[in-house]
Amino acid sequence: MTKEQIKDTILEIIAQIIPDEDLSNLKGDIPIREQVELDSMDFLDIIMELRKRYGIEVPEDDYIQLATLDSSVAYLEPRMREL
Amino acid sequence: MHYDVLIIGAGMSGLAAGIRLAYYGKRVRIVEKHYRVGGLNSFYSLGGYKLDVGLHAMTNYVPKGVKLSPLPKLLRQLKLKAEDFGLCPQRMSVIKFPDTSLRFNNDFDFFVQEVVDNFPRQADNFQKLLKTIFEYDELNLHAKPISAREVVSSIISDPLLSNMIFCPLMFYGNAQENDMEFGQFVIMFKSIFCEGFARPQAGVRQILDVLVKKYKACGGELKMRCAVTSLKCANSRVESILLENGEVLTADRILSSAGYVETMKLLTDYDSSKFNSHAGQLSFVEFILVLNKEPAEMGYETTIVFYNNSDIFDYRRPDGLVDVSSGVICCPNNFQFEGPLPEGMIRITNLANFDLWNRLGEEEYKAQKAAWLETTLKKVVKFIPDFRDSIVFTDIFTPKTIHKFTGRINGAVYGTPNKIKTGRTHLDNLFICGTDQGFLGIVGAILSGISMANLHVLQKG
Numbered sequence: 323m324t325k326e327q328i329k330d331t332i333l334e335i336i337a338q339i340i341p342d343e344d345l346s347n348l349k350g351d352i353p354i355r356e357q358v359e360l361d362s363m364d365f366l367d368i369i370m371e372l373r374k375r376y377g378i379e380v381p382e383d384d385y386i387q388l389a390t391l392d393s394s395v396a397y398l399e400p401r402m403r404e405l
Numbered sequence: 406m407h408y409d410v411l412i413i414g415a416g417m418s419g420l421a422a423g424i425r426l427a428y429y430g431k432r433v434r435i436v437e438k439h440y441r442v443g444g445l446n447s448f449y450s451l452g453g454y455k456l457d458v459g460l461h462a463m464t465n466y467v468p469k470g471v472k473l474s475p476l477p478k479l480l481r482q483l484k485l486k487a488e489d490f491g492l493c494p495q496r497m498s499v500i501k502f503p504d505t506s507l508r509f510n511n512d513f514d515f516f517v518q519e520v521v522d523n524f525p526r527q528a529d530n531f532q533k534l535l536k537t538i539f540e541y542d543e544l545n546l547h548a549k550p551i552s553a554r555e556v557v558s559s560i561i562s563d564p565l566l567s568n569m570i571f572c573p574l575m576f577y578g579n580a581q582e583n584d585m586e587f588g589q590f591v592i593m594f595k596s597i598f599c600e601g602f603a604r605p606q607a608g609v610r611q612i613l614d615v616l617v618k619k620y621k622a623c624g625g626e627l628k629m630r631c632a633v634t635s636l637k638c639a640n641s642r643v644e645s646i647l648l649e650n651g652e653v654l655t656a657d658r659i660l661s662s663a664g665y666v667e668t669m670k671l672l673t674d675y676d677s678s679k680f681n682s683h684a685g686q687l688s689f690v691e692f693i694l695v696l697n698k699e700p701a702e703m704g705y706e707t708t709i710v711f712y713n714n715s716d717i718f719d720y721r722r723p724d725g726l727v728d729v730s731s732g733v734i735c736c737p738n739n740f741q742f743e744g745p746l747p748e749g750m751i752r753i754t755n756l757a758n759f760d761l762w763n764r765l766g767e768e769e770y771k772a773q774k775a776a777w778l779e780t781t782l783k784k785v786v787k788f789i790p791d792f793r794d795s796i797v798f799t800d801i802f803t804p805k806t807i808h809k810f811t812g813r814i815n816g817a818v819y820g821t822p823n824k825i826k827t828g829r830t831h832l833d834n835l836f837i838c839g840t841d842q843g844f845l846g847i848v849g850a851i852l853s854g855i856s857m858a859n860l861h862v863l864q865k866g
Contacts, residue, residue: 339481342472359472363482366859370429382864 323402328395331402335371339364350392372398376405407655408432410862411646413633414662416444417847418839420616421854422660424483426862427625434656435625436648438632438812442613444662445811445818445840446847452798454695454748457608458810459818461709461735461752464577464596465848466494466511466603474600475848482855489615492603493740495708500569501788502713507569511601524566534560543591546826553590554583568718573597573711575720576733576754578845580685580819582721589824589845596846602708604740612847633663636671642834643672658862660828662839662854664813665821668830685817686722688804690757692778695798696749700736703790710734712788720756727777728756729784736789751792753781759804759815774801819845828857836861 323331333345336354343358354360368388372378378401380388387397410426412419415437426433441447446459465476469487480487500507505523509516517535521528537560542548554571561567571585574593579585585593605611620627632649636659646654661668669680700706713731720731733754738746765773778801782793804816813820824843828836838857839850 340472342470361473361478363478363855363859366863367482370863374429379866381866 323405325395325399328398328402329391332368332391332394332398335368335375336360338371339367348391350395351390353389354391354394355389376402378402406434406652408434409656410434410658410660410858411436411654411656412660412662413668414444414839415439415442415617415627415629416662416839417446417612417616417850418842418854418857419444419660419662420613420620421479421483421851422662422838422858423620423625423627423854424616424623425855425858427620427623428484429863431862433625434654435620435627436631436633437627437629438649439810440630442617442627442629443609445807445813446609446613446850447810448608448610448613451800452695454798455608455610456693456800457610457737458691458802458807460604460609460612460847461577461733461737461754462495462602462604462740463490463492463612463848464593464600464602464846466492466601475596475852476600479848479851479855483616483619483851485615485619491605491607491611493606493742495602495604496706496739496741498573498602498709498711499707500572500711500713502565502569502572502716502718505565505569509598509601511603513599513601516598520566524563527561527563527566530561531566538591538594541587541591543588543595545588548588551587553585553587556587557590565716568713568716570594571720572713572718572731573709573733575718576711576731578819578849579720580687580817580824580840580845581822582686583719586824589843592844592849593846596848602740604737606742606744606746608737609847616851633671635673636668636835637673638832641832643832656834658834658836660836660838660854660857660861662837662850664839665823665825665830665837665841666814667812668835668837672832683821683823684814685819685821686759686815687720687819688722688757688759688807688816689754689818690727690762690777690801690803692753692781693800693802694751694753694792694796696751696792696795697797698795699738699745699749700751700790700792701738702749703792703795705736705790705792706739707789708736708739710785710788712785714784723756723758726758726761726773727781729777729781731756732781732785734785734789748797749795751789753785755781757804759808759817762803762805762816763808770803770805774803777801828861 409431807816820840
């Protein structure tokens with residue numbers, strides 16, 4: 323996957339978790355949870371979906387890496403490049 | 406047979422945990438000793454009538470579109486839609502003390518106005534209490550327990566108002582006698598007063614059907630009439646699980662909704678002296694009365710009455726079999742349903758003493774049930790129209806019945822007063838969910854299952 327595809331995948335996962343939220347204006351460098359109503363349980367589901375769909379393991383200590391859209395793409399790129 | 410997770414008990418919390426785990430690919434089995442799901446919130450059929458246990462009303466009702474409260478949270482976590490539970494909001498409920506009544510519905514501003522109208526001198530104090538409630542982080546699993554009675558009485562100077570606020574909150578989810586942990590108070594206050602009551606047209610069956618279907622669709626295994634005999638421990642872990650049918654299972658992790666002491670009793674190295682003081686004492690008797698007409702035909706439109714015969718609300722295990730000086734009168738018909746229920750119904754709940762009920766011989770047990778029915782009816786017709794001539798069928802369950810079907814020590818429906826908020830036990834792979842973990846009510850139980858599954862399994866990889 324390219325960076326752009328990874329970003330779209332994350333957005334698609336978030337949209338599935340919180341379907342009523344408008345994600346079109348989501349800024350890449352601001353924590354996702356400051357921009358949309360996404361609680362810690364919802365946030366966990368982003369990580370769970372990545373595991374379920376692509377077998378990607380994100381250890382608890384690395385959850386912080388997924389705070390913004392940009393940092394998520396950077397963190398996931400080496401793990402999703404080959405997909 | 407080996408599982409990623411074994412869940413003990415197919416009640417609300419066990420099923421919710423099961424859905425989370427199975428949905429995310431864990432190999433899960435739920436074992437339930439009863440032939441029916443639901444645990445403390447179950448159902449049965451008798452005399453041709455479909456009856457519910459536990460559920461009077463679901464708390465935490467919010468209209469569709471509200472996002473950050475417990476009900477929508479749990480729906481999102483379980484990948485369910487708001488329509489799946491088919492919740493219909495209440496009409497009007499009331500707290501009735503000798504000279505004062507406070508009504509409430511699912512519009513919080515209405516309740517605030519009721520308090521102001523009935524307790525004008527407490528108006529400012531009540532606002533202060535609300536501020537304290539809204540600023541408190543009730544979901545912090547590591548908060549130090551503080552006394553709700555102390556917090557509330559330090560703000561509200563009229564004990565009558567304080568007692569009236571406590572009455573429904575304690576009846577609907579307090580395991581402790583006469584006081585409540587403040588975090589629990591905040592949860593109950595929000596779930597009952599700020600949010601509100603609702604009920605599916607088909608009662609608790611609808612909720613359970615949805616959960617069981619979802620769990621199975623996610624690939625979870627559910628074994629009924631499958632009691633756990635013992636949990637064999639070694640090296641600070643549960644090594645294997647022996648079932649009543651002789652089967653031996655192993656599991657990486659075990660989530661038990663059977664109750665904290667009840668679960669500890671399953672351990673092969675169980676030491677009763679360590680755990681007995683945790684057992685809950687509060688139980689209830691419930692009188693279920695089927696009527697030949699809708700209560701609305703008698704001019705009765707109230708959903709739930711919380712009554713108390715004195716200005717002081719005494720919430721504790723009674724010295725006699727039943728305490729009719731306070732109670733809850735629920736009319737399942739009086740929700741805003743699409744159509745009428747098949748029959749009229751009134752349910753009355755009073756505090757009761759497990760030991761005294763448990764001690765009775767069979768004949769005496771029956772006789773006492775009949776006698777207390779008459780006593781409680783005499784009491785409740787002071788609060789609602791006299792419906793005694795319309796009763797066509799009666800069933801009564803006691804703390805003994807609750808113990809028999811749920812395995813709860815003392816028939817304690819709200820479990821231990823010492824909640825295990827983190828869900829952790831002294832064993833590395835055994836966790837507690839449900840009533841004894843700390844979230845109460847149906848919504849609370851479901852959230853407990855979800856959060857324990859998240860915390861102890863999904864986040865651990």
